[in-house]
Amino acid sequence: MRYLHTMVRVTDLDVSLRFWCDLLGLREVRRMENEAGRFTLVFLAAPKDLDRSAAERSPEVELTYNWDPEVYTGGRNFGHLAYKVDDIYAACQRLADGGVTINRPPRDGRMAFVRSPDGISIELLQEGEPQAPAEPWASMPNTGTW
Ligand SMILES: C[C@@H](O)C(=O)SC[C@H](NC(=O)CC[C@H](N)C(=O)O)C(=O)NCC(=O)O
Numbered sequence: 479m480r481y482l483h484t485m486v487r488v489t490d491l492d493v494s495l496r497f498w499c500d501l502l503g504l505r506e507v508r509r510m511e512n513e514a515g516r517f518t519l520v521f522l523a524a525p526k527d528l529d530r531s532a533a534e535r536s537p538e539v540e541l542t543y544n545w546d547p548e549v550y551t552g553g554r555n556f557g558h559l560a561y562k563v564d565d566i567y568a569a570c571q572r573l574a575d576g577g578v579t580i581n582r583p584p585r586d587g588r589m590a591f592v593r594s595p596d597g598i599s600i601e602l603l604q605e606g607e608p609q610a611p612a613e614p615w616a617s618m619p620n621t622g623t624w
């Protein structure tokens with residue numbers, strides 16, 4: 479057995495791709511349009527996983543966009559998706575510049591949390607050793623929950 483993907487239902491595909499790809503940094507590896515089912519699947523992979531994703535189709539995030547509007551509630555038993563990033567300060571700055579709230583800022587130079595446009599919690603962890611605490615992150619308070 480091996481891990482394949484995590485599926486997330488999204489309410490706006492363009493808004494979601496701007497967050498998951500342009501701001502978070504994932505890459506679209508393939509998509510499937512299903513006319514009969516009236517939905518689109520978009521598979522995303524992190525840059526360092528692209529080769530493996532192309533070969534094994536894993537590990538990926540599967541965005542599911544239902545063409546007919548639906549309201550997605552609950553799911554708070556779901557925790558988060560976690561990614562290692564080369565520079566947690568640069569990643570958080572790119573997300574913040576793109577209008578994403580940094581719910582749990584990287585005060586420790588190691589860990590941050592944000593949420594996707596549909597409220598999916600995402601953990602960002604510094605690759606390797608934590609960075610030295612640096613402003614504005616070191617004194618930035620949490621914003622809500624993640
Ligand atoms: C391609 C493979 O990875 C899938 O997950 S397809 C699973 C299939 N997805 C859909 O039918 C998408 C549209 C549907 N309206 C939905 O929102 O799920 C499926 O069986 N989905 C049910 C599920 O609970 O995942």
Ligand code: NI
Pocket residue numbers: 483485540
């Ligand atoms: Ni799936």
